[in-house]
Amino acid sequence: MVKKFKRTIIQCLSSVLMNANITGFWKGKIYTGRSKNLCLPILNCYSCPGALGACPIGSLQVSAGCSTYGISFYVIGFLALMGVLFGRLLCGFLCPFGFIQDLLHKVPFPKLKIPQKLDRIMRLGKYLVLAFLVLLLPLLVADSYGSTIPYFCKYLCSVGTLEGGIPLVSMNKPLQATIGWLFSWKIFVLGIVFLSSMIIYRPFCKYLCPLGAFYALFNRFSFYRYYIDWNKCTNCGVCSKICPMNVVPVKSPNHAECIRCGLCKNKCTQNAIQVEKITGIHFKEENHEKNIQK
Template sequence: MHKKKIHIRTLIQIFLFILILSISINKTLSEKGISIPYISTASLHALCPFGGVVTIYQYLTTGTFIQKIHESSFILMIIGFIIAILFGPLFCGWICPFGTFQEFIGKLGKKIFKKRFNNFVPYKYDKYLRYLRYFVLAWVLYATILTGKLIFQDVDPYYALFNFWNGEIAVGSIVILFITIILSLFIERPWCKYLCPYGAVLGIFNLIRIFPIKRNNKTCINCKMCDRNCPMNIKVSEKTIIRDHQCISCLKCTSEYSCPINNTVTIESIIPYKS
């Protein structure tokens, strides 16, 4: 049962990764008069919900979008916020192709380092490093408002990954992509965990999400399987309701995936159980 559930998430991740890669390749081909049938030629900027976030100020003040950002980004941002209000950052744990990329590199890291993987950074430093992404978010928003340009593209490893063959990719984004690849062998989802500004935005919704992840104290056997399976190193076994800003709603901690006891770690239902 658990393996079947895991395969569903993995299949969704692989499908969306291949889809974004195909669209990016097709975009480049279309500029040369070639195209892959039935595949969109949209720019990656048009498919990124974070583009909607960085253009909010300009849209509210002038009614226009910043350079390279499309209306579709704004729509995707709104959809992402609605989902996050309900279930938290599902985008991060299930949809984001760059998160998937880091996760798959991490599988190699697990084989190399085994139990040491994702445990290299001492907690006393890790707990503060996790807030770096909010400083990145603040910088990106400030710089974008100040310039009216898509500043983040110059350091965005996601954009570099799906456009590294493109001459317009900034050296900074390539460098950060390379560093992220290396770190992914030691730390699960290092970009997501420490630097992603969109993850910072969605992480805030964990504090107010309508259907949070809950742990039933009465049935928990304290095996800590939930802790070991959490890619973001959240101590699920020490909480009753998981409202950590780092949660990516991957559901790896739940009874549907890793917890050996049924209905112990679950997504809050409409009629919650009494703890």
């Protein structure tokens, strides 16, 4: 319980620090200081009045749609570095929208477990969002002036609606007069995400988040990894039952869907789930099935 509380504190501090321009919320203005030139390692809307940095997915779309600069290798390089170092640990500990979903899931509401086969298919959604809405469409679809639309931000990003759209519209009467179908659509999508978060653990992270999809590609190779100490593991199954992301740690402790929340590690009575040391490799994933059968 103590370790889980510590993670909550880290999530809370991360959300506050990355959106520390408090005056922006009652002034209804976006912070435009120098720090906005730097990308954050997590999904956090550039248009949030409190945001001190830029959203990497938004930055990637803007650069991809710009005929002058093309796709930003700085953003890709930065995200790749974060992926190599931490994998989806960033999703589990630093992402404000992930934190909001965690809180919503605590609401006493009937929980839904999606069938495994359907869940696997639905999880491909975030990779499709990354490939098409974030990369391909901004790169390939441009107007006569060489500019394009940040499709993910404009049509699907619930983070932008919550952090940027709602605060700015509520504080600016001129913007309220321009509200149309698009804002209504984004509010509808946000409502669906909020409602489903009460029923399903982190649905946006599982099925829609392109940044989660990007970091998932590095989970097996990141410096921050899990390993199973087979001298301690009894194959009791507690870790797989408790995992909110529906991962089976004893089969794949570094599964692409693992957000490193640490719940399996904390609940293991034998202390068999450990953090991988960068200097040594304690296991080979291809031997997991053999070890499980023992």
